[in-house]
Amino acid sequence: MINLANAHRSIRSFTDQDIDAALLNDLLFTGLRSSSSGNMQTWSVIVTRDEANKRKLYELHLEQTMVLEAPVVLTFCADLFRMREWIRVNKAKQSFDDLLGFLTGTVDAAIAAQTISLAAESVGLGICYMGTTWWAADEIIEFLDLPQGVFPVTSLVVGYPAEDPALRDRLPLELMVHQERYQRLSDEEIRDSHAEREQKAWARYNAMESVRQRLAEAGIRHVTDYYTSKFKYSKELHLRVSKMLIETLQAQGLWL
Numbered sequence: 001m002i003n004l005a006n007a008h009r010s011i012r013s014f015t016d017q018d019i020d021a022a023l024l025n026d027l028l029f030t031g032l033r034s035s036s037s038g039n040m041q042t043w044s045v046i047v048t049r050d051e052a053n054k055r056k057l058y059e060l061h062l063e064q065t066m067v068l069e070a071p072v073v074l075t076f077c078a079d080l081f082r083m084r085e086w087i088r089v090n091k092a093k094q095s096f097d098d099l100l101g102f103l104t105g106t107v108d109a110a111i112a113a114q115t116i117s118l119a120a121e122s123v124g125l126g127i128c129y130m131g132t133t134w135w136a137a138d139e140i141i142e143f144l145d146l147p148q149g150v151f152p153v154t155s156l157v158v159g160y161p162a163e164d165p166a167l168r169d170r171l172p173l174e175l176m177v178h179q180e181r182y183q184r185l186s187d188e189e190i191r192d193s194h195a196e197r198e199q200k201a202w203a204r205y206n207a208m209e210s211v212r213q214r215l216a217e218a219g220i221r222h223v224t225d226y227y228t229s230k231f232k233y234s235k236e237l238h239l240r241v242s243k244m245l246i247e248t249l250q251a252q253g254l255w256l
């Protein structure tokens with residue numbers, strides 16, 4: 001298990017080989033055994049295999065080609081609808097139509113997604129998460145016909161790898177792990193601990209001609225400039241998506 005987790009790489013290119021229905025069912029079944037808040041299992045997953053539906057998801061996920069290549073796309077959702085229906089049919093006092101309900105479902109969905117990811121990797125499949133799920137949450141809700149109380153949290157492409165990428169760099173564990181109290185880093189410690197990442201990322205970007213040109217044209221001189229530029233995670237993008245998320249959470253009955 002430790003070796004499997006330590007060998008993880010996201011896979012973005014897949015062979016034509018389909019995933020056997022019984023195998024996919026076994027993988028999804030591992031998600032059922034995941035821990036969940038109060039054992040309420042406030043998550044659902046939409047399985048997309050149909051080519052036309054995958055094409056629509058490809059459009060919604062910023063045309064990431066892995067959506068077309070992968071035989072299976074899984075959209076994990078926070079699901080408070082089922083819980084609320086159970087409460088309704090039993091005429092109990094209604095709840096879960098709020099931010100806490102949404103966050104509960106979000107954590108449950110993410111845990112199930114990661115359990116299924118590891119199970120998939122254990123049988124030689126490759127996976128990649130898609131953060132674009134948040135960016136197009138309103139349109140994904142419409143396309144997948146998600147009822148009130150259901151919200152897409154993350155998506156996975158799953159398939160047999162057609163690439164064998166190197167392990168990506170990681171920040172040192174000491175940055176994530178704090179003993180007893182949060183340890184703030186000095187400017188020098190921030191610089192030193194991120195130096196290797198900066199060098200590797202810069203070399204990777206410059207090795208791709210299209211990215212290298214983009215960086216030069218936009219006058220981007222450092223990896224952090226790139227991360228906050230219009231090409232990655234700009235403040236404008238964050239504001240726009242954050243506003244849409246709040247409005248969509250309200251519309252789905254998951255705010256206040």
Ligand SMILES: Cc1cc2nc3c(=O)[nH]c(=O)nc-3n(C[C@H](O)[C@H](O)[C@H](O)COP(=O)(O)O)c2cc1C
Binds near residue numbers: 008
């Ligand atoms: C929540 C989440 C969203 C992600 N979204 C995307 C995405 O939209 N497109 C993509 O190519 N990779 C995406 N990734 C994959 C990350 O880029 C990847 O995990 C990271 O670069 C580390 O690489 P590794 O998984 O190969 O170790 C996402 C990962 C997570 C956990």
